[in-house]
Amino acid sequence: MVELTEVHKANATLVQSQPLVAVFIGGTSGIGHQSLRALAAADAEHKGKGLRAYIVGRNATAAEEIIAECRGLYPQGQYHFLKIDDLSLINNVDRVCAEIIQLEQKESSDPRIDYLMMSQGGSIWLSRTETEEGLDLTMSLMYYSRMRVIVQLLPLLLKSTLPARVVSVYAAGFEAKFYPDDLSLRDLKLYTYSQARSHMIYMHTLFMETLAEKYPDKLALTHIFPGLVIGPTFYSSEHPLWFRIMFRLLHPVLGKFITVPRQESGARMMSLASSRYPARPSDPSKVYREDSVAIGTDGKPGSGVYSLGWKGENNLKLSAYEKFDKDEMRRKVWDHTVKAFEVIEAGDKFTE
Numbered sequence: 001m002v003e004l005t006e007v008h009k010a011n012a013t014l015v016q017s018q019p020l021v022a023v024f025i026g027g028t029s030g031i032g033h034q035s036l037r038a039l040a041a042a043d044a045e046h047k048g049k050g051l052r053a054y055i056v057g058r059n060a061t062a063a064e065e066i067i068a069e070c071r072g073l074y075p076q077g078q079y080h081f082l083k084i085d086d087l088s089l090i091n092n093v094d095r096v097c098a099e100i101i102q103l104e105q106k107e108s109s110d111p112r113i114d115y116l117m118m119s120q121g122g123s124i125w126l127s128r129t130e131t132e133e134g135l136d137l138t139m140s141l142m143y144y145s146r147m148r149v150i151v152q153l154l155p156l157l158l159k160s161t162l163p164a165r166v167v168s169v170y171a172a173g174f175e176a177k178f179y180p181d182d183l184s185l186r187d188l189k190l191y192t193y194s195q196a197r198s199h200m201i202y203m204h205t206l207f208m209e210t211l212a213e214k215y216p217d218k219l220a221l222t223h224i225f226p227g228l229v230i231g232p233t234f235y236s237s238e239h240p241l242w243f244r245i246m247f248r249l250l251h252p253v254l255g256k257f258i259t260v261p262r263q264e265s266g267a268r269m270m271s272l273a274s275s276r277y278p279a280r281p282s283d284p285s286k287v288y289r290e291d292s293v294a295i296g297t298d299g300k301p302g303s304g305v306y307s308l309g310w311k312g313e314n315n316l317k318l319s320a321y322e323k324f325d326k327d328e329m330r331r332k333v334w335d336h337t338v339k340a341f342e343v344i345e346a347g348d349k350f351t352e
């Protein structure tokens with residue numbers, strides 16, 4: 001568990017270390033908004049070296065308000081909003097990533113991305129809903145679109161001098177059943193939201209591990225469960241009536257005892273860019289001390305991919321991954337995901 005004082009110290013060190021370029025996919029609400037706010041606040045409080053932030057989402061009014069709030073905190077920062085209607089479509093992901101790259105190349109003689117946060121959400125109440133590209137909508141928003149963002153932004157991530165930190169905010173640590181012969185969960189008898197969530201968690205770990213192996217020293221990747229963070233989405237009319245009634249009744253109790261305060265959550269998310277979560281070292285003889293860095297998904301300190309609970313501690317269910325040959329499964333998930341991207345890019349529908 002990382003104490004909040006350590007989190008704030010890490011963020012102070014981070015903003016004083018270099019100017020930062022940060023991308024928030026899903027930054028127009030909830031945890032993405034709070035993370036950007038935390039970065040702007042740390043820059044202001046600790047005389048940071050500068051900030052350029054790219055915010056991606058659907059709601060332009062929310063984006064304007066968030067940018068005004070951040071400008072109020074840290075006027076020296078540059079803030080850009082990129083509107084996108086539906087990130088569950090890989091073609092839209094590609095378009096917005098190309099726009100980010102183009103804008104960053106225009107804005108800077110040293111284009112790069114130091115911190116990439118992905119927190120695009122979606123309804124947890126949907127049954128399997130196929131997008132026109134052949135992916136399940138929920139799984140696309142919370143897994144495929146996120147891995148595609150990383151792949152498409154690699155040219156700028158690999159130029160980071162931090163090295164680049166990639167953070168996916170979802171449900172790390174909740175691995176349950178896994179059906180490797182139906183990674184897309186096309187069998188409707190298997191599909192429930194919690195089963196889809198389990199698949200997305202395994203696939204996060206295994207895809208991220210391949211990326212970390214391909215780009216040692218360059219890329220540190222984290223999948224985090226944020227805890228219960230009450231944001232605008234909890235009031236959405238997308239929730240069934242019983243949930244909205246329950247939420248209103250329980251909110252005062254939840255607020256006091258169970259939830260993570262919004263600003264604390266934002267600060268914790270930003271602290272994942274600290275040296276506590278390093279990239280996998282290319283030099284195999286480099287060994288990190290367990291007390292200075294987090295434990296990676298292979299059980300070793302500082303190995304480049306982190307599965308974390310909301311307080312920044314390792315929460316990987318190692319036993320869940322012992323049920324199969326992890327090397328083989330890593331290859332399988334990589335091949336499946338890359339094939340989906342290739343098929344969709346070619347204009348076809350993914351059917352595997």
Ligand SMILES: NC(=O)c1ccc[n+]([C@@H]2O[C@H](COP(=O)([O-])OP(=O)(O)OC[C@H]3O[C@@H](n4cnc5c(N)ncnc54)[C@H](OP(=O)(O)O)[C@@H]3O)[C@@H](O)[C@H]2O)c1
Nearest residue numbers: 026028029030031057058059086087119120121228229233
């Ligand atoms: N908050 C929690 O307590 C909690 C707990 C566990 C896990 N999580 C997970 O953490 C992630 C972030 O949660 P949050 O509370 O920050 O969610 P949130 O407030 O609902 O924010 C989600 C973001 O994703 C964007 N988005 C949603 N659907 C989209 C689509 N089809 N195309 C493009 N953008 C889309 C939203 O854009 P607009 O607002 O502009 O429409 C918003 O910026 C989610 O995956 C959630 O499942 C959250």
